[in-house]
Amino acid sequence: MEKMKSLVSRATDLSTRTKSALLTGSVLLATGVSTCFAELPDGAQEAFTSYKTDAGTLNGYAWGVILPVAGYFVVIKLAKRFSGKI
Numbered sequence: 001m002e003k004m005k006s007l008v009s010r011a012t013d014l015s016t017r018t019k020s021a022l023l024t025g026s027v028l029l030a031t032g033v034s035t036c037f038a039e040l041p042d043g044a045q046e047a048f049t050s051y052k053t054d055a056g057t058l059n060g061y062a063w064g065v066i067l068p069v070a071g072y073f074v075v076i077k078l079a080k081r082f083s084g085k086i
Helices: 002-036 044-085
Strands: none
Touching: none
């Protein structure tokens, strides 16, 4: 019984240390990332804005293609289903 208590105690201690290490690592990573992006090079903000605008435009074009194609597949599936019943 004493051996079991010792194992449980070690497992709990290891779990606590692991959680502490993960938390410390996360904090250090977040600090490092915020430090890296604290000051962007010249023109970076304009580049991100341009990218966001272009991505929105492409997203609009994609939906114009995706919806008709999806509709086509639905119509074909229904046509196959109803033609098999005739």
